[in-house]
Every structure is written in structure tokens, then in C-alpha cells.
Amino acid sequence: MLQVSPQVQEAIDTLKPVVALESTIITHGMPYPANLNTALEVEQTIRDEGAVPATIGVINGVIKVGLSEQEITFLSQAKDVHKISLKDLSVAVAKKLSGGTTVSATMFAAYKAGIQVFATGGIGGVHRDARETFDISTDLEALGSIPITVVCAGAKAILDLPATLEYLETKGVLVVGYKTTEFPAFYYGHSGLTLEHSVSNPGQLAEIIRKRDALGIDKAILVGNPPPEEMALEKEHIEGLIQEALKAAKEQNIRGKEVTPFLLDYLAKHSQGETLETNIALVKNNAKVGSAVAKALMADKI
Numbered sequence: 001m002l003q004v005s006p007q008v009q010e011a012i013d014t015l016k017p018v019v020a021l022e023s024t025i026i027t028h029g030m031p032y033p034a035n036l037n038t039a040l041e042v043e044q045t046i047r048d049e050g051a052v053p054a055t056i057g058v059i060n061g062v063i064k065v066g067l068s069e070q071e072i073t074f075l076s077q078a079k080d081v082h083k084i085s086l087k088d089l090s091v092a093v094a095k096k097l098s099g100g101t102t103v104s105a106t107m108f109a110a111y112k113a114g115i116q117v118f119a120t121g122g123i124g125g126v127h128r129d130a131r132e133t134f135d136i137s138t139d140l141e142a143l144g145s146i147p148i149t150v151v152c153a154g155a156k157a158i159l160d161l162p163a164t165l166e167y168l169e170t171k172g173v174l175v176v177g178y179k180t181t182e183f184p185a186f187y188y189g190h191s192g193l194t195l196e197h198s199v200s201n202p203g204q205l206a207e208i209i210r211k212r213d214a215l216g217i218d219k220a221i222l223v224g225n226p227p228p229e230e231m232a233l234e235k236e237h238i239e240g241l242i243q244e245a246l247k248a249a250k251e252q253n254i255r256g257k258e259v260t261p262f263l264l265d266y267l268a269k270h271s272q273g274e275t276l277e278t279n280i281a282l283v284k285n286n287a288k289v290g291s292a293v294a295k296a297l298m299a300d301k302i
Contacts, residue, residue: 001093002109003062003064004066005064005065005066011052012114015298016052016298017294018117019051019115019291019294020106020115020117021118021119022056022102022120023055025100026072027083028261029121029261030268031268034280038283040072041280042287043055045284045288046290046291049295050295051290051291053287054115056105056109057075057098057100058082058084058092058100060098061092061095061096063092063101065109081098082098083102083261084099084100084102085138086102086107086141087138089101089108089109103120104124104142106118107142107143116149118149118150119286119289119290122154122155123155123164124155124156125156126164133255135259136167140164141171143173144168144172144173144220146218146220147217149205149221150220151178152184153184153226153286154226157186157188158264173221174197175222176208176221176222176223176224177195177223178205178225179198180195182195184224184225184226202296205296209293225282225286228285233274241267242267245266
């Protein structure tokens with residue numbers, strides 16, 4: 001049911017640094033060909049940083065840890081592929097479906113394969129209308145129960161960020177700022193939400209991860225890494241577009257797992273591609289930090 005590519009398995013066996021990557025950014029996060037180009041460029045970024053990429057997805061019912069370029073290309077162009085969350089994995093395997101894995105499903109597969117670090121764009125969280133819809137991402141539940149390290153640019157700005165942070169605290173998830181004391185807001189780095197803990201280099205973060213593992217704490221560590229300063233967008237501009245996007249989603253009765261792809265697509269179109277460019281830049285930036293952390297974790301094992 002879970003197949004690790006020979007390159008990734010060899011890296012795990014020989015204690016080389018490995019960084020997991022999700023695939024909903026390929027299937028539901030970006031249009032073609034930006035999705036394909038970004039997926040391949042992010043993998044190359046990780047290789048350039050001295051680590052091994054492991055993009056995770058589901059192909060014909062097999063959970064693949066370390067997709068080939070051919071498989072990534074297939075997911076980038078295939079129509080009607082599924083958005084596979086943690087709750088959907090057993091169905092996807094049983095029905096031999098293909099699709100992109102969300103943060104929660106990727107965390108599960110990476111942990112089962114023995115990968116310690118996962119780099120993504122932004123996590124899911126508490127939606128802004130959650131008091132009415134109870135729409136809260138499974139990502140938060142996975143972070144509260146799967147002990148790996150997730151490097152991200154915070155939660156997606158379309159979400160209720162204060163409520164998301166509160167939920168993470170309730171679940172006992174440590175949120176650490178990487179060279180920041182604020183929780184990043186995906187498209188912009190300054191959310192005004194102060195974090196209790198921060199680190200200034202990969203070695204400090206690796207030591208925290210080691211101590212978590214030594215204590216047997218079965219929770220993820222969420223690393224908030226702001227988008228590159230030169231690519232960050234103006235908060236006021238983005239917030240205006242988000243309000244428009246949320247209104248459009250409500251009018252069109254967009255619900256459940258279709259909400260986030262709809263909102264991201266709306267923002268990309270109505271910002272003349274600015275949000276897409278920032279999304280691509282921050283994913284690459286997170287891959288760099290994830291690689292540095294993975295290397296620091298392996299330093300004491302070689």
C-alpha cells in the first residue's frame with residue numbers, strides 16, 4: 001500500500017537528509033504548467049541544498065513516497081484527480097484512486113516511511129466562517145498526533161489565523177518561528193500574532209526536535225518560516241481580495257475541500273498572478289529551510 005522509491009529508501013537507510021513534499025499543490029494548488037514547473041523546481045532546490053526530495057502522492061491506489069518525474073507530470077495534467085486527505089487514504093487505496101496528498105496525508109505517509117522533515121507552502125486551519133460551518137482542516141488534527149517537523153509559511157491567509165493558533169495550542173503542537181517572532185501569514189510575513197518560541201538557525205531547531213523525540217512527545221513541530229521579504233505582498237491589498245473571494249465562494253455555494261482551491265485560484269486571477277508568484281517563492285524558501293533542518297538532524301548520526 002505504501003511504496004518508497006529506491007532513491008528515497010537508500011537515503012533513509014544511509015542516513016542522508018530527506019525532505020518530504022506534498023502533491024495537492026500539483027493537483028489542486030496551481031494551474032498547469034506552473035504546478036509542474038514548481039514541483040520539479042522545488043525538488044531541485046532540495047537537491048541543490050544537499051538533501052533528497054520525496055514528493056508524496058497516490059497513483060492507482062498506491063501511496064508513493066518519492067514520485068518519479070513521470071508520475072509528477074501525470075498528476076500535473078490529469079483531470080478529475082482526487083484531493084486526498086488523511087481520512088481519504090484508505091478509500092484511495094481500496095478503490096485504486098490517484099490524487100494529490102494534503103498536508104495531513106503527506107505527514108502520515110512521510111512518518112510511516114521514516115522521514116522526519118516535511119516542507120510545504122501553508123497548512124490548512126480554522127476557516128473564517130468556522131463558527132457557522134465547523135470547517136476546520138484535518139491538518140490540525142494530524143499536527144496534533146504525528147511527530148514529524150513541518151516547515152511552512154504559516155497557515156494560508158484565507159483562514160482565521162488567531163483561531164488556528166489557538167487550536168494548535170489546544171492540540172499541544174509546538175509552533176516555532178524561524179528567524180521570526182511572529183506567525184507568518186503565507187502571503188505576508190507579519191501577522192501581528194506573536195509566537196512564544198523562535199530559533200535563529202537549523203541547529204537550534206534540530207536540537208528541539210531531538211529533545212521532543214527523546215521525551216516521546218507524539219506531536220508535530222510546526223515551523224513558521226516567513227515568505228521571502230522581496231516577494232511578500234501588502235496585507236491590506238490581499239485582505240481585500242480575500243474578502244471578495246470568500247463572498248464569491250459563498251455565492252457559488254463552494255464548500256468543504258473545494259473551498260481552498262477555489263479561493264487560491266480566485267486570488268491568483270484577481271491579483272494578476274501576484275499571489276501565485278509569492279506562493280511559488282515561499283514553497284522554494286520552505287524547501288531550503290527544510291533541507292537545512294534535515295541536514296542538521298543527520299549531523300549527529302553520521
